[in-house]
Amino acid sequence: MKTRLTAIILVAASILMACTPKPKEDRHGNYVIKDNMIVFDEPQRAPGQQSVLQFAADPIENVRIGFIGLGMRGYDAVDRITYIDGVTVTALCDIVPDRVESVQTDILEARGLPRAADYSGSTESWIGLCERDDVDLVYICTDWVNHVPMAVYAMQHGKHVAVEVPAATSIEECWQLVDVAEQTQRHCMMLENCCYDFFELTALNMAQQGMFGELIHGEGAYIHNLEPFWHEYYDNWRLKFNQNHAGDVYPTHGLGPLCQAFNIHRGDRMKTLVSMSTPSYNGKKIAKEMMNTEEFANGDMTTTMISTEKGKTLLIEHNVYTYRPYNRLYQLTGTEGFANKYPIEGFTVLDEKLPAGFLAEGQHLNPHGFVPAEVRDKIMKEYLHPIAVEIEEKAKEVGGHGGMDFIMDYRLIYCLHNGLPLDQDVYDAAEWSCLGELTAASIANGGMPVAMPDFTRGDWNKVQGYRHAVK
Numbered sequence: 001m002k003t004r005l006t007a008i009i010l011v012a013a014s015i016l017m018a019c020t021p022k023p024k025e026d027r028h029g030n031y032v033i034k035d036n037m038i039v040f041d042e043p044q045r046a047p048g049q050q051s052v053l054q055f056a057a058d059p060i061e062n063v064r065i066g067f068i069g070l071g072m073r074g075y076d077a078v079d080r081i082t083y084i085d086g087v088t089v090t091a092l093c094d095i096v097p098d099r100v101e102s103v104q105t106d107i108l109e110a111r112g113l114p115r116a117a118d119y120s121g122s123t124e125s126w127i128g129l130c131e132r133d134d135v136d137l138v139y140i141c142t143d144w145v146n147h148v149p150m151a152v153y154a155m156q157h158g159k160h161v162a163v164e165v166p167a168a169t170s171i172e173e174c175w176q177l178v179d180v181a182e183q184t185q186r187h188c189m190m191l192e193n194c195c196y197d198f199f200e201l202t203a204l205n206m207a208q209q210g211m212f213g214e215l216i217h218g219e220g221a222y223i224h225n226l227e228p229f230w231h232e233y234y235d236n237w238r239l240k241f242n243q244n245h246a247g248d249v250y251p252t253h254g255l256g257p258l259c260q261a262f263n264i265h266r267g268d269r270m271k272t273l274v275s276m277s278t279p280s281y282n283g284k285k286i287a288k289e290m291m292n293t294e295e296f297a298n299g300d301m302t303t304t305m306i307s308t309e310k311g312k313t314l315l316i317e318h319n320v321y322t323y324r325p326y327n328r329l330y331q332l333t334g335t336e337g338f339a340n341k342y343p344i345e346g347f348t349v350l351d352e353k354l355p356a357g358f359l360a361e362g363q364h365l366n367p368h369g370f371v372p373a374e375v376r377d378k379i380m381k382e383y384l385h386p387i388a389v390e391i392e393e394k395a396k397e398v399g400g401h402g403g404m405d406f407i408m409d410y411r412l413i414y415c416l417h418n419g420l421p422l423d424q425d426v427y428d429a430a431e432w433s434c435l436g437e438l439t440a441a442s443i444a445n446g447g448m449p450v451a452m453p454d455f456t457r458g459d460w461n462k463v464q465g466y467r468h469a470v471k
């Protein structure tokens with residue numbers, strides 16, 4: 001009797017459950033909204049595909065480079081590279097033939113170097129460059145939407161890739177870079193030069209030595225009124241992109257150096273973000289003037305908060321439209337100290353963190369203020385990052401944003417020469433670039449939290465602590 005009753009109850013319950021409508025999956029293209037959280041689709045790693053975490057290729061004695069995109073950024077990149085030993089520029093590509101020619105004559109010939117193979121005159125010329133046998137590294141400085149197709153094709157043709165920022169413009173493209181780097185076992189480094197500025201490198205070195213205690217919060221930004229530049233981009237690519245994309249479309253200058261200090265995918269990972277944006281005022285105005293359009297998706301000021309697996313927080317800002325002083329805000333808050341660049345470069349450091357005899361006899365630092373200028377200058381010398389020590393002088397001479405661009409190129413070539421893992425791997429490229437689409441999704445849903453994809457597919461805690469490889 002009892003078992004019969006139980007059976008009836010079970011049948012009734014299952015009928016009831018079957019009749020209760022299941023909550024419908026709230027799908028929006030490539031993401032779902034689950035428990036008030038935006039979750040993007042994450043593709044599985046294909047069978048046979050291997051992680052490139054800590055990947056090192058065979059040493060290359062002389063790195064043969066093909067450059068694609070010789071506009072404002074690419075021209076200078078070729079120039080800087082020619083100051084590094086053990087490098088040959090074998091091929092040059094730009095849609096505009098004159099741009100290739102001016103690099104040939106003004107840089108290569110002027111420095112007594114052989115002319116490189118010329119790929120120009122069409123939007124597809126770069127394909128031939130990627131297929132050449134005498135290219136080890138394809139260095140990409142084109143507009144954003146060309147980065148991934150070029151990087152993917154180059155890796156599929158056995159080349160390592162260095163690609164300008166942001167490496168990718170969508171989540172799909174980020175996964176494409178990761179998958180192809182893993183499939184081909186090639187390097188794909190995003191050229192995030194702000195990781196190599198002297199203040200950031202010094203602060204990173206100090207953080208790694210525990211001078212700020214435990215890092216708990218970081219702030220970074222790209223705040224740069226591009227009014228003088230909008231007309232300079234080839235075929236107006238940048239404004240056209242921003243016209244169609246909300247969110248932080250240029251996040252990596254602020255985020256990259258922070259991720260290194262916070263050991264992202266080297267013991268911690270960015271887990272969730274929320275983003276908000278103002279309407280477009282000045283963006284709309286410039287778009288009206290240059291494109292005769294009333295529509296402009298990118299808000300003038302975009303602000304994003306990120307929380308990490310370990311509960312640390314990062315604040316990232318983007319504003320390329322309004323009248324403000326240039327600000328790449330790099331700020332580290334630790335339990336025992338503080339570093340800040342823009343508008344004031346300085347540190348808050350506790351006396352006992354400094355080596356004996358570092359401060360003048362009887363001198364004490366104010367734990368509520370910046371260290372005095374002479375102590376800051378002394379700190380900048382004492383804690384200059386080891387990777388910058390040997391090349392500081394040459395970097396300042398060659399230049400590129402005060403020398404940081406040269407240090408970046410130098411490190412890329414040094415690691416390739418010595419068969420070492422690069423300073424920035426393909427997971428960095430994806431993690432730093434993915435903010436574009438993630439922030440747009442958060443903004444489109446009223447600042448809803450977004451789960452950040454784990455591009456390492458579970459390997460984010462395998463390496464403990466960010467380190468530059470040295471031989």
Ligand SMILES: NC(=O)c1ccc[n+]([C@@H]2O[C@H](COP(=O)([O-])OP(=O)(O)OC[C@H]3O[C@@H](n4cnc5c(N)ncnc54)[C@H](O)[C@@H]3O)[C@@H](O)[C@H]2O)c1
Pocket residue numbers: 068069070071072073074093094095096099122123124125126141142143144146164165166191192193232233234235237
């Ligand atoms: N890291 C930095 O500090 C920094 C600074 C400026 C620009 N950038 C990045 O550098 C890249 C280029 O920016 P820019 O300011 O030099 O722009 P730009 O418009 O001056 O140059 C882009 C060049 O790419 C070429 N190009 C476009 N499509 C091509 C194709 N299919 N084949 C061959 N060439 C092609 C164009 O002809 C042009 O010469 C962007 O990704 C930008 O974000 C980085």
